[in-house]
Amino acid sequence: MARLEDIPLSERKMMQELDCSGFEERRPWVRGPALERRRVAIVSTAALNLRSDAGFRRNDTSFRVIPGDVNPAEVVMSHSSVNFDRTGFQQDLNVCFPLQRLHELAAEGVIGSVANFHFTVSGAPHPAQIEPSARAIARAMKADAVDTVFLVPI
Amino acid sequence: MGGLSIYFEEEGLATTGISLIRIHTERTRPPRALWVPFELGRPLGTPNDPAFQQRVMRAALELLNASDGPVLVDYPEDAPAAAAGAAESAMEGMACPVDFPQSPDKTAPTSQIGMALMKEIDALAPWYELAVAKRCRTTVGISGLPVNDAGMYLAGFLEDQAMRSPRDSLPAGQVLKFAYEDLKAYYTEAITIQPAFNTSKRVEDWLFNETVLGAALWRLRAICRASSDEFLQFLGRNSIVPDRQINPPN
Structure with missing residues (x-):
């Protein structure tokens, strides 16, 4: 379905014309330790938030924190777009925020450990507008000894 | 998603992850991305299928072993829900x-x-x-x-x-x-x-x-x-x- 030809024409046109500029000459490359020693955090653009947090509003460029031991029943979604499926998320948080899978991979020794904190933003604004939040999230992750980020779009 | 990846790498954090809209990833060129042919809203493919979700995650995590990049790899499996979709009609x-x-x-x-x-x-x-x-x-x-x-x-x-x-x-x-x-x-x-x-x-x-x-x-x-x-x-x-x-x- 995420193949462009499966997306309705009007939405496809918007996706084809979306401004992705600003990253042309930027090629950072961080190596990091062996996979089985990495500490991993999830960052999602699904505009997920805890029930106790404020929901994301239009053009919201802030971020929310999801604890690593969160009860999935406490996670809701306040993304402004209606052009993606929410029924999968309603049935299983892991289909868009695979925290339980990440814990399983750590238990199996595939990765080293799971971060104490994970993060969500709304993917609706241009990435440049989210940059201050991204830098703040990076600082928080480094304080949590995270060395690897697993990014999940919606 | 690609832009966020570049910001985090600039901060010294290695990144990998899922790409749903391939042309956006091709334009921003994040260091590592696994393009998946899944429905928007389901980046891990299908709900309540831990084994499938794990395979997707492992494929994305394995990109961290690449020696240089950017790396953009296509995930080879369709989501099991696609089979259910075939029966939709x-x-x-x-x-x-x-x-x-x-x-x-x-x-x-x-x-x-x-x-x-x-x-x-x-x-x-x-x-x-x-x-x-x-x-x-x-x-x-x-x-x-x-x-x-x-x-x-x-x-x-x-x-x-x-x-x-x-x-x-x-x-x-x-x-x-x-x-x-x-x-x-x-x-x-x-x-x-x-x-x-x-x-x-x-x-x-x-x-x-x-x-x-x-x-x-x-x-x-x-x-x-x-x-x-x-x-x-x-x-x-x-x-x-x-x-x-x-x-x-x-």
């Missing part, structure tokens, strides 16, 4: 098993839509409660309103767009958005407990074309598009009814 025409009260005509006065909406919410309650019990969670709740109050607020807004916000901390338009998203979640959580409603398209077609809530949302869209309020115009343009309902694929 066989299910077309199946009646909704929920016993709804009589819906008003689409040209009915707005006041009748409001009353019918309340009855419809009540009719779905047993299925919603069953879904919550089975899944041990609900995603309803972003408006902070009980679902009946969310329905009443939506119905009231259809009649009087100057209605006061039911929450002091949020403007009326934002509460409206959260309220109808809660109603959509309530309906879709309830109906997906039925085996026949196993694809997002089937659920969406039902919601927007066979329910009173759907009729109310189409009416709300028309009101918002005609409004002089900039936020309501935004809602009416692209934040109430999905594009594939407005412009169905041929």
Whole structure:
């Protein structure tokens, strides 16, 4: 379905014309330790938030924190777009925020450990507008000894 | 997603992850990305299939072993739900098993839509409660309103767009958005407990074309598009009814 030809024409046109500029000459490359020693955090653009947090509003460029031991029943979604499926998320948080899978991979020794904190933003604004939040999230992750980020779009 | 990846790498954090829109990843060129052929909203492929989700995650994590990049790899498997989708056409025409009260005509006065909406919410309650019990969670709740109050607020807004916000901390338009998203979640959580409603398209077609809530949302869209309020115009343009309902694929 995420193949462009499966997306309705009007939405496809918007996706084809979306401004992705600003990253042309930027090629950072961080190596990091062996996979089985990495500490991993999830960052999602699904505009997920805890029930106790404020929901994301239009053009919201802030971020929310999801604890690593969160009860999935406490996670809701306040993304402004209606052009993606929410029924999968309603049935299983892991289909868009695979925290339980990440814990399983750590238990199996595939990765080293799971971060104490994970993060969500709304993917609706241009990435440049989210940059201050991204830098703040990076600082928080480094304080949590995270060395690897697993990014999940919606 | 690619832009965020570059910011994190610039901060000294290695990144990998999922790409859903391949052309966006090709343009931003993040260090490592696994393109998946899954439906938007399901970056790990399919709900309640831990083994499949794990395979996707492992494939994305293995990109961290690449010696240089950018690396953009295509995931080779379709989501198992795609197989269910193939059977979708066989299910077309199946009646909704929920016993709804009589819906008003689409040209009915707005006041009748409001009353019918309340009855419809009540009719779905047993299925919603069953879904919550089975899944041990609900995603309803972003408006902070009980679902009946969310329905009443939506119905009231259809009649009087100057209605006061039911929450002091949020403007009326934002509460409206959260309220109808809660109603959509309530309906879709309830109906997906039925085996026949196993694809997002089937659920969406039902919601927007066979329910009173759907009729109310189409009416709300028309009101918002005609409004002089900039936020309501935004809602009416692209934040109430999905594009594939407005412009169905041929």
